[in-house]
Amino acid sequence: MVALNSQFVDTIPSIHPLPESIDGASGDLARGASGLGASGRVASGRASISLDSLQQLLTSEMQAVNQIIIERMQSEVALIPQLAGHLVASGGKRLRPMITLAAARLCGYQGHRHHRLAAAVEFIHTATLLHDDVVDDSALRRGLPSANELFGNKASVLVGDFLFSRAFALMVEDQSLRVLEILSRASAVIAEGEVLQLMTSNNIATTEDSYMQVIGCKTAVLFEAAAQIGAVVAARPAADELALQEFGHTLGLAFQLIDDALDYTAEQGALGKTVGDDFREGKITMPVIIAIAAASKEERVFWQRTIEEQNQTSDDFATAVELIARHRGVELTLQRAAEFGHRARSALMGFDDSPARRALIEAVEFTIERGY
Amino acid sequence: MVALNSQFVDTIPSIHPLPESIDGASGDLARGASGLGASGRVASGRASISLDSLQQLLTSEMQAVNQIIIERMQSEVALIPQLAGHLVASGGKRLRPMITLAAARLCGYQGHRHHRLAAAVEFIHTATLLHDDVVDDSALRRGLPSANELFGNKASVLVGDFLFSRAFALMVEDQSLRVLEILSRASAVIAEGEVLQLMTSNNIATTEDSYMQVIGCKTAVLFEAAAQIGAVVAARPAADELALQEFGHTLGLAFQLIDDALDYTAEQGALGKTVGDDFREGKITMPVIIAIAAASKEERVFWQRTIEEQNQTSDDFATAVELIARHRGVELTLQRAAEFGHRARSALMGFDDSPARRALIEAVEFTIERGY
Numbered sequence: 001m002v003a004l005n006s007q008f009v010d011t012i013p014s015i016h017p018l019p020e021s022i023d024g025a026s027g028d029l030a031r032g033a034s035g036l037g038a039s040g041r042v043a044s045g046r047a048s049i050s051l052d053s054l055q056q057l058l059t060s061e062m063q064a065v066n067q068i069i070i071e072r073m074q075s076e077v078a079l080i081p082q083l084a085g086h087l088v089a090s091g092g093k094r095l096r097p098m099i100t101l102a103a104a105r106l107c108g109y110q111g112h113r114h115h116r117l118a119a120a121v122e123f124i125h126t127a128t129l130l131h132d133d134v135v136d137d138s139a140l141r142r143g144l145p146s147a148n149e150l151f152g153n154k155a156s157v158l159v160g161d162f163l164f165s166r167a168f169a170l171m172v173e174d175q176s177l178r179v180l181e182i183l184s185r186a187s188a189v190i191a192e193g194e195v196l197q198l199m200t201s202n203n204i205a206t207t208e209d210s211y212m213q214v215i216g217c218k219t220a221v222l223f224e225a226a227a228q229i230g231a232v233v234a235a236r237p238a239a240d241e242l243a244l245q246e247f248g249h250t251l252g253l254a255f256q257l258i259d260d261a262l263d264y265t266a267e268q269g270a271l272g273k274t275v276g277d278d279f280r281e282g283k284i285t286m287p288v289i290i291a292i293a294a295a296s297k298e299e300r301v302f303w304q305r306t307i308e309e310q311n312q313t314s315d316d317f318a319t320a321v322e323l324i325a326r327h328r329g330v331e332l333t334l335q336r337a338a339e340f341g342h343r344a345r346s347a348l349m350g351f352d353d354s355p356a357r358r359a360l361i362e363a364v365e366f367t368i369e370r371g372y
Numbered sequence: 373m374v375a376l377n378s379q380f381v382d383t384i385p386s387i388h389p390l391p392e393s394i395d396g397a398s399g400d401l402a403r404g405a406s407g408l409g410a411s412g413r414v415a416s417g418r419a420s421i422s423l424d425s426l427q428q429l430l431t432s433e434m435q436a437v438n439q440i441i442i443e444r445m446q447s448e449v450a451l452i453p454q455l456a457g458h459l460v461a462s463g464g465k466r467l468r469p470m471i472t473l474a475a476a477r478l479c480g481y482q483g484h485r486h487h488r489l490a491a492a493v494e495f496i497h498t499a500t501l502l503h504d505d506v507v508d509d510s511a512l513r514r515g516l517p518s519a520n521e522l523f524g525n526k527a528s529v530l531v532g533d534f535l536f537s538r539a540f541a542l543m544v545e546d547q548s549l550r551v552l553e554i555l556s557r558a559s560a561v562i563a564e565g566e567v568l569q570l571m572t573s574n575n576i577a578t579t580e581d582s583y584m585q586v587i588g589c590k591t592a593v594l595f596e597a598a599a600q601i602g603a604v605v606a607a608r609p610a611a612d613e614l615a616l617q618e619f620g621h622t623l624g625l626a627f628q629l630i631d632d633a634l635d636y637t638a639e640q641g642a643l644g645k646t647v648g649d650d651f652r653e654g655k656i657t658m659p660v661i662i663a664i665a666a667a668s669k670e671e672r673v674f675w676q677r678t679i680e681e682q683n684q685t686s687d688d689f690a691t692a693v694e695l696i697a698r699h700r701g702v703e704l705t706l707q708r709a710a711e712f713g714h715r716a717r718s719a720l721m722g723f724d725d726s727p728a729r730r731a732l733i734e735a736v737e738f739t740i741e742r743g744y
Contacts, residue, residue, distance in 0.1 A: 077564045079571055131529045134506065157503045157529050158566045164533070165560035168540055172552045180544045180552065188537035192449045194530045199451055 049369045051093060053359040058101050061115065065097050068119040072166050083151050083159045087126050095363070096226045097122045099251075102363075103230020103244050105356040106348075113233045116170045117179060121226045123167035124183065128190055128222075130160035178232055186225040193217025202282040202310060204292050204303050211289055215256040216249070223252030240350070247347035250340040251364055257337035258371040260285035261330045264321055265371075276317045282307045286336065287329035288320075294327040334371040341368040421741045423465060425731040430473050433487065437469050440491040444538050455523050455531045459498050467735070468598045469494045471623075474735075475602020475616050477728040478720075485605045488542045489551060493598045495539035496555065500562055500594075502532035550604055558597040565589025574654040574682060576664050576675050583661055587628040588621070595624030611722070619719035622712040623736055629709035630743040632657035633702045636693050637743075648689045654679045658708065659701035660692075666699040706743040713740040 055062070073084040097118035104114040134153045151159075164187070171180045197214045200206040227248030231241040263278040264287050278285050284307070292303050302319065306312050324330055344364045351357050427434070445456040469490035476486040506525050523531075536559070543552050569586045572578040599620030603613040635650040636659050650657050656679070664675050674691065678684050696702055716736045723729050 075564055075567075077567045077571070079567050080564065127533075131533060134525055134529050152570075153525060154506055154570055155567065157506050157532075158563050158570065160529075161499075161503060161532075161536070162560055162563035162567070164536065165556055165563055168552070168556040169560060172549055172556050175549055177544055177547055177549070180540070184537055184540040184544050188534055188541060191530050191534035191537055192447055192452065195447075195449045195451050195527065195534070198524075198526055198530065199449070 049362065049366045051095075051098075051363060051366050053355075053362045054098055054102060057105070057355055057359045058098055061101050061118075062094065062098065064112070064115045065094075065101070065118045065122070068116060068170070069122055072119065072123070072170065073163065075162065079151070079155060080159050080162055083130075083155055084126065084163060086151075087129060088122075094122060095255075096125050096222060098363075099223060099226040099248060099360075100229050102356050102360050103227045103247075104233050105230075106244075106351050106354065106360065107231050107234035107236045107240060109230065109234035111233070113174055113176075114230065116174055117229050117233065118226075120167040120170040120174075120183065121222065121229070123163045123170070124187060124190075125222060127160040127164040127167070128194070128218075130156045130163070132194065176232070179229055182225050182228055182232070186221045189217045189221045193219070193221070197283070200284050202308050203284060204288075204300075204308050206284040206289065208286070208289050208293075211284060211286055212253075215253060215260075219256040220249045220252030223255065224248035227251075243347050243350050247344050247360070250343040250347065251367060254337040254340035254344060254364070255367050257286055257333050257340065258367060261287055261333040261337070261371050263287075264324050265330050279306070279317050279320050280312065282310050286333040287324045290329040290332050291320075291324045291327045295323070299323055334368075337371060338368050341365070421734065421738045423467075423470075423735055423738050425727075425734045426470055426474060429477070429727055429731045430470055433473050433490075434466065434470065436484070436487045437466075437473070437490045437494070440488060440542070441494055444491065444495070444542065445535065447534065451523070451527060452531050452534055455502075455527055456498065456535060458523075459501060460494075466494060467627075468497050468594060470735075471595060471598040471620060471732075472601050474728050474732050475599045475619075476605050477602075478616075478723050478726065478732065479603050479606035479608045479612060481602070481606035483605070485546055485548075486602065488546055489601050489605065490598075492539040492542040492555065493594065493601070495535045495542070496559060496562075497594060499532040499536040499539070500566070500590075502528045502535070504566065548604065551601055554597050554600055554604070558593045561589045561593045565591070565593070569655070572656050574680050575656060576660075576672075576680050578656040578661065580658070580661050580665075583656060583658060584625075587625060587632075591628040592621045592624030595627065596620035599623075615719050615722050619716050619732070622715040622719065623739060626709040626712040626716060626736070627739050629658055629705050629712065630739060633659055633705040633709070633743050635659075636696050637702050651678070651689050651692050652684065654682050658705040659696045662701040662704050663692075663696045663699045667695070671695055706740075709743060710740050713737070 069088060073088060074081050100114055100118040100121055134156055167183070168180070171183060193214050193216070196210070197218060200210050200214060224245050225248070227244040228241055231244045260278065263275060263285065265275070277283075279288075288303070288307070292300070295303060302316075302323065306316050306320065341364050345361055348357050348360055441460060445460060446453050472486055472490040472493055506528055539555070540552075543555060565586050565588070568582070569590060572582050572586060596617050597620070599616040600613055603616045632650065635647060635657065637647070649655075651660075660675070660679070664672070667675060674688075674695065678688050678692065713736050717733055720729050720732055
């Protein structure tokens with residue numbers, strides 16, 4: 001009942017999930033099985049930081065996880081693996097399951113339990129993506145075909161339910177009530193965050209606090225749970241669990257802030273994402289909140305028409321980008337993300353130096369650098 | 373991966389869920405809390421059989437269950453209890469949780485664990501209803517406003533996810549991995565059944581076997597799990613568990629067959645349901661399968677146009693009813709339901725006579741009599 005009152009709720013941010021997992025309409029299982037998509041690298045002016053260390057560290061383990069993912073998305077009902085495969089195989093970075101694996105490694109865990117749990121985390125994420133793409137009657141158009149557009153709303157919902165159920169089945173097989181508790185709670189909070197986002201959509205009075213609460217629930221909670229599970233399987237003391245929760249949570253916030261900034265900056269296709277989706281959908285994210293807070297009377301009228309009334313012309317996105325730039329909306333969002341990234345790094349400092357710790361730190365840097 | 377190969381799959385039927393749980397647009401929590409809607413009684417020419425015995429037997433326990441349902445559908449995100457309350461409070465019979473309670477009573481269980489589990493069963497059912505009502509772009513119209521029509525597709529999906537997560541949280545609190553296993557498996561099978569139904573929609577070549585598989589998955593599996601849990605909490609031997617599974621499964625099949633028959637017979641509003649929904653949606657159910665199997669060339673053209681091409685005029689439903697009557701579609705469907713009802717009764721015969729057994733037998737009779 002107080003699910004929103006996470007211990008970290010005061011610090012909260014979230015992830016626009018589509019871009020990272022659907023980078024094109026065609027996905028094939030082989031790509032999914034072999035691991036990681038092309039989007040795991042940032043080639044920016046500032047630096048060339050990648051997820052390589054993390055991926056290399058976890059190569060064989062991620063193969064095991066991908067194997068489980070592919071096995072468990074099968075069904076005699078042909079449409080299910082077809083639709084699930086579209087998403088699962090479409091080159092997502094698999095960041096969340098990698099966090100579980102790396103956190104377990106960081107904690108010195110030697111077994112194999114975390115493979116199944118990492119797959120469960122990815123299934124929960126995939127189910128969320130499928131459900132997130134279901135559109136209302138006021139159907140919105142995206143640049144890329146979502147599963148929803150290809151297969152219909154209803155199929156997306158039902159296959160999401162299937163994956164969600166399979167996630168729980170995987171956890172049940174693990175036999176850990178503690179893990180089940182962590183992930184069932186996380187799932188409920190994610191749903192709350194998604195509903196909260198729905199309620200703030202098109203509302204230009206949305207505060208920064210509300211936004212942080214939304215992204216804390218819809219994104220950071222799963223990162224948090226993914227990291228925490230690593231400590232749980234390794235049976236580490238509560239302090240380590242807490243440190244990994246803080247790590248996952250702040251990384252998740254940073255990740256979503258960056259994602260929301262990119263929606264107003266990235267060149268179309270450069271990061272496998274469509275720019276301007278949030279604007280077209282009337283989603284209220286940090287860059288917009290900053291621009292609205294500092295808006296002139298005239299600018300406010302613009303936001304009212306485009307976001308609140310959803311009355312947009314083809315030039316409006318360019319104007320939005322301009323207004324956001326005028327008030328440093330993207331810059332301040334990235335800055336905020338960097339702060340959370342800093343906290344994520346700090347949370348790892350209680351652990352001994354190790355390849356796993358270094359790889360996780362690099363993953364944080366990668367997350368932040370995506371914005372530049 | 374072989375989730376569809378239930379041990380009972382050969383015998384399978386399912387429930388058109390909307391009518392039993394939404395009997396009007398306005399629902400209030402008080403009604404939900406006080407228990408059971410008006411639809412728990414059949415006033416037919418043949419008999420006046422009701423769920424009264426079951427309801428009376430379980431009055432205080434159902435109060436406890438309703439209390440849990442109301443507590444656990446709360447959230448700080450106001451739209452969630454609002455939307456969930458619309459469904460939860462709208463006078464459903466709560467048949468599934470009552471089956472769990474009565475099965476536990478039948479097994480001599482004395483504790484309180486089953487209250488939480490019965491609530492979990494109802495949450496899974498409610499989540500399924502919400503997701504079942506999500507429509508595709510080819511939006512279908514219904515006589516009554518569904519949650520989806522009132523709140524939008526996306527809200528229905530997300531609140532369904534929330535309830536689903538809460539169902540798992542309730543099970544985790546119960547600490548029984550066995551129950552978690554049963555219900556996570558059931559959830560996956562339900563999703564498979566729903567997807568299978570989607571694939572048979574508008575396809576007049578759908579066989580009776582496919583239909584039985586659909587309703588076995590989408591409806592009977594939850595009845596089966598609901599009954600089985602009663603034996604599990606009471607720690608009864610495997611034979612009793614199996615008997616209750618058979619009871620739940622065959623009752624579920626009967627329930628769905630009757631529901632599908634009613635869609636071509638019940639007077640509008642008489643049972644709080646809209647007649648003709650299945651036809652308008654192009655759903656392939658038993659009465660239609662029977663009529664199509666026996667159709668003349670001319671009749672086949674009618675089914676092709678109305679069901680397959682979804683090209684319907686306002687007179688077509690009356691014609692469909694006529695054609696179904698000509699080939700005894702409803703009559704044979706009810707007969708099939710009665711056979712499953714008989715099996716459900718037989719499955720209880722290994723248990724000693726008791727008020728619980730008598731009430732469950734009456735519930736079977738009620739289910740069958742609804743069709744007359």
